[in-house]
Amino acid sequence: MATVKTLIYLIVYPGLLFLFLYSTFVEWYDRKLYARLQNRMGPTHTGRFGLLQPIADFFKLMAKEDIVPDRADRKMFSVLPAVGLAIVFTAMLLLPVWNYSLDRPSVTSFNGDLIVLLYLLSLPTFIFFLAGWSSTNLFSTIGGARVLTMLFGYEVPLFLAVLSPAVLANSWRLAEIAAFYRQRPALALVNLLGFVIALICVQAKLERTPFDIPHAETEIVGGTFTEYSGKKLAIFRLMMDAEMVVAAGLLATVFLGGFPGGALLGLVNFIVKTLVVVFFLSLIRATTSRIRVDQVVSFAWKYLAPLAILQLLIVILVKGLIS
Amino acid sequence: MKFQIPIGPQHPALKEPISLRMTVEGEIIRDADLRLGYNHRGLEKLAEQKTWIQNIYLTERICGICSHSHTTCYVQGVEKLMEIEPPKRGQYIRYLVSELERVHSHLLWLGVAGHEAGFDSFFMYTWRDREIVMDILETISGNRVHYGINTIGGVRRDLDEQQVKHILDSLAILRERSEYYQHLGTNEPSFVARLAGVGYLSREDAIALCAVGPTVRASGVPMDVRKDDPYGIYGEVPFEVCTADTCDVLGRTVVRIKELFQCYNIIEYLLKNLPSGPVAVRAPRRAKPNEVVSRYEAPRGENIHYIKSNGTDKPERLKVRAPTLGNYAATIKMLKNGFIADVPLIFAAIDPCICCAERAVALVDARSGQERIISMNALKKLSRQVSAGNARKREAEWPL
Numbered sequence: 001m002a003t004v005k006t007l008i009y010l011i012v013y014p015g016l017l018f019l020f021l022y023s024t025f026v027e028w029y030d031r032k033l034y035a036r037l038q039n040r041m042g043p044t045h046t047g048r049f050g051l052l053q054p055i056a057d058f059f060k061l062m063a064k065e066d067i068v069p070d071r072a073d074r075k076m077f078s079v080l081p082a083v084g085l086a087i088v089f090t091a092m093l094l095l096p097v098w099n100y101s102l103d104r105p106s107v108t109s110f111n112g113d114l115i116v117l118l119y120l121l122s123l124p125t126f127i128f129f130l131a132g133w134s135s136t137n138l139f140s141t142i143g144g145a146r147v148l149t150m151l152f153g154y155e156v157p158l159f160l161a162v163l164s165p166a167v168l169a170n171s172w173r174l175a176e177i178a179a180f181y182r183q184r185p186a187l188a189l190v191n192l193l194g195f196v197i198a199l200i201c202v203q204a205k206l207e208r209t210p211f212d213i214p215h216a217e218t219e220i221v222g223g224t225f226t227e228y229s230g231k232k233l234a235i236f237r238l239m240m241d242a243e244m245v246v247a248a249g250l251l252a253t254v255f256l257g258g259f260p261g262g263a264l265l266g267l268v269n270f271i272v273k274t275l276v277v278v279f280f281l282s283l284i285r286a287t288t289s290r291i292r293v294d295q296v297v298s299f300a301w302k303y304l305a306p307l308a309i310l311q312l313l314i315v316i317l318v319k320g321l322i323s
Numbered sequence: 324m325k326f327q328i329p330i331g332p333q334h335p336a337l338k339e340p341i342s343l344r345m346t347v348e349g350e351i352i353r354d355a356d357l358r359l360g361y362n363h364r365g366l367e368k369l370a371e372q373k374t375w376i377q378n379i380y381l382t383e384r385i386c387g388i389c390s391h392s393h394t395t396c397y398v399q400g401v402e403k404l405m406e407i408e409p410p411k412r413g414q415y416i417r418y419l420v421s422e423l424e425r426v427h428s429h430l431l432w433l434g435v436a437g438h439e440a441g442f443d444s445f446f447m448y449t450w451r452d453r454e455i456v457m458d459i460l461e462t463i464s465g466n467r468v469h470y471g472i473n474t475i476g477g478v479r480r481d482l483d484e485q486q487v488k489h490i491l492d493s494l495a496i497l498r499e500r501s502e503y504y505q506h507l508g509t510n511e512p513s514f515v516a517r518l519a520g521v522g523y524l525s526r527e528d529a530i531a532l533c534a535v536g537p538t539v540r541a542s543g544v545p546m547d548v549r550k551d552d553p554y555g556i557y558g559e560v561p562f563e564v565c566t567a568d569t570c571d572v573l574g575r576t577v578v579r580i581k582e583l584f585q586c587y588n589i590i591e592y593l594l595k596n597l598p599s600g601p602v603a604v605r606a607p608r609r610a611k612p613n614e615v616v617s618r619y620e621a622p623r624g625e626n627i628h629y630i631k632s633n634g635t636d637k638p639e640r641l642k643v644r645a646p647t648l649g650n651y652a653a654t655i656k657m658l659k660n661g662f663i664a665d666v667p668l669i670f671a672a673i674d675p676c677i678c679c680a681e682r683a684v685a686l687v688d689a690r691s692g693q694e695r696i697i698s699m700n701a702l703k704k705l706s707r708q709v710s711a712g713n714a715r716k717r718e719a720e721w722p723l
């Protein structure tokens with residue numbers, strides 16, 4: 001029984017199948033919302049309300065010609081999309097969706113999985129950098145350098161913002177943090193500032209406006225992905241969509257009380273809560289303009305990092321008060 | 324580490340071919356080089372083979388955005404050569420279309436600026452509202468892009484009461500929307516952070532490098548042909564020259580938005596004081612031997628047409644100086660010591676119309692600097708010679 005459960009966990013929900021379908025749905029949701037906010041229609045043609053458009057795009061790209069530049073590092077160039085996708089799909093398994101028990105830590109839910117998840121979410125950034133670097137294209141190289149420059153800005157505030165709820169919950173295990181805030185919903189309000197900071201940092205991590213600097217098309221063409229085409233680009237795009245789901249799931253677990261209710265009710269919880277997070281991400285995307293890479297770093301260190309430390313201080317004070 | 328980045332001739336930030344070569348250190352531009360000649364027009368030569376009337380439709384096709392600017396500039400010059408004066412009503416309609424064109428051009432530019440800065444929502448909204456002014460132009464002239472309303476001695480179509488009412492109603496909507504864009508363009512923090520201080524061009528440099536239009540006005544120089552050398556009806560229409568003193572892209576945005584409101588005022592004035600009478604007078608077929616320089620304030624800046632006649636029904640020479648050409652020298656100055664990220668914004672801020680400014684292609688030997696003329700067949704032969712040595716690439720494989 002345990003083996004079957006594990007297999008379902010890996011392949012069906014929340015593993016491969018669910019994550020693939022759900023990340024294409026989230027891409028549709030994001031595109032549609034972004035379009036409606038801009039007074040456009042968004043996808044309408046493929047499937048009902050254009051729901052199948054991201055899947056159609058995925059298969060279209062899979063069928064396109066796949067070009068590797070002559071001067072690129074061939075092995076590195078080809079293996080990066082697959083590694084990136086594997087990392088993001090692995091990160092998804094760490095979210096406490098079902099098949100975990102609060103008393104008994106398991107492979108997918110253990111003390112410290114919060115850190116592992118954050119680490120797994122940092123790796124795609126390096127994948128993007130390596131992808132840009134190994135393409136040997138001028139625009140890709142600049143894109144890759146910008147990816148790393150931005151990382152120095154948003155990574156520390158993100159970690160601080162996500163860790164402060166963990167400090168209050170007195171646990172480094174995602175399932176326990178979520179359970180803690182479910183029992184005391186009022187305490188979740190303490191982390192409001194941290195939630196806003198984490199939203200902004202996740203927006204930067206996902207490289208969406210105003211932080212779409214590494215692939216700013218009017219400046220450096222396709223940025224890191226300039227040389228990528230066909231299957232590899234399709235996999236990269238899927239990876240970014242899946243990364244959005246995982247990042248939204250992480251924020252929902254840490255700040256919004258997780259996904260209680262077992263497999264079925266948990267699924268509903270998961271979808272509603274991640275869509276709420278993605279809604280905010282789309283809103284930021286529609287209402288801002290792209291900023292410069294130096295502005296990202298100064299903004300992150302002047303405002304985000306001090307605010308994240310303030311959040312940590314608030315959490316420590318509140319913790320002292322309640323104990 | 325210094326390296327060169329080519330922006331163009333093909334690049335997503337450029338809608339037309341031009342080559343900007345930037346020498347950069349990290350993200351900072353140390354030197355910029357502008358290369359023209361990717362677009363061959365042959366337009367001035369063609370103008371010498373067409374009659375005065377035919378040339379109106381030729382000059383209209385110099386540009387797709389400021390088509391009316393070029394015909395008006397041309398027609399003004401030809402009218403001076405033929406010593407005729409269009410009737411008042413004709414002039415009012417002609418410059419009404421001019422101002423409507425300025426509105427559509429500035430709204431278009433606002434959208435482009437938003438897009439270059441990565442603010443696509445702004446782009447979508449301004450272009451949606453640009454449709455209103457496009458519709459007005461369509462009701463006046465029947466066309467959205469090339470209005471074909473000018474003729475020598477006046478305009479080709481009259482306005483009726485219903486059209487006047489329609490324009491005034493639409494104008495109220497445009498005014499309201501423009502106020503919103505003024506607020507958004509100068510208050511949205513991430514947008515302003517991208518525009519402020521970018522592409523600095525001091526007042527002295529702007530004058531020395533002969534910048535024109537909103538670029539020079541944003542550097543605090545109130546230079547506007549409509550005020551400095553009033554043509555047509557501009558002597559009797561009340562309006563202000565809009566300037567800004569920030570000397571950057573934000574200033575250029577502010578100048579354009581302010582000009583939108585001036586345009587609305589001018590349009591309202593023209594419609595409310597529309598005189599009655601004919602819209603055109605009959606023009607002679609030939610013009611006496613003479614020459615004339617016609618100046619016109621296009622949305623992008625000062626447009627100059629030099630026309631020389633020789634007593635026949637065709638011009639001897641037509642020389643067009645589009646406003647974009649006047650701004651190239653200033654662009655190089657603005658690009659230096661900026662960020663790579665700001666290149667599209669700085670370049671877009673002069674509202675470049677590359678095909679307006681391009682004329683002919685000259686073949687120059689890179690080593691000796693010698694110019695030469697080459698026939699199409701010789702060019703084909705040369706390209707075959709070059710590619711003959713290369714190994715043939717394998718055919719693309721079907722990936723599935």
